[in-house]
Amino acid sequence: MKKKALIILCTFGIIYISVVFTYKIGEERKRIRCMDNIEILEKAKMRFGATYGAGLGSKISMKVLKSYIGEESEKLRCPCGGKYILNEVGEPIICSCHRQENM
Numbered sequence: 001m002k003k004k005a006l007i008i009l010c011t012f013g014i015i016y017i018s019v020v021f022t023y024k025i026g027e028e029r030k031r032i033r034c035m036d037n038i039e040i041l042e043k044a045k046m047r048f049g050a051t052y053g054a055g056l057g058s059k060i061s062m063k064v065l066k067s068y069i070g071e072e073s074e075k076l077r078c079p080c081g082g083k084y085i086l087n088e089v090g091e092p093i094i095c096s097c098h099r100q101e102n103m
């Protein structure tokens with residue numbers, strides 16, 4: 001009887017650990033994808049600034065930047081539904097969902 005209880009306990013333990021790890025890996029993947037998006041947006045922001053003479057401290061709207069990037073920009077969304085805050089040229093782009101990790 002004790003052996004059966006131990007097997008059940010171990011099984012649930014393994015399932016629990018698997019679920020936790022799967023969740024954490026999923027979250028990490030989303031965070032990495034978000035960081036990749038931010039990197040693309042950041043490079044586009046700098047290129048836009050250099051092309052149109054928008055120097056440090058200039059403000060660029062997301063609409064303008066997305067039209068500059070083109071169709072690709074539609075894929076640049078935070079997997080967690082976060083909103084990208086562009087900030088001024090020279091300031092880092094922040095995701096409202098992954099804010100902490102960006103700092």
Ligand SMILES: [Zn+2]
Nearest residue numbers: 034078082095
């Ligand atoms: Zn994000």
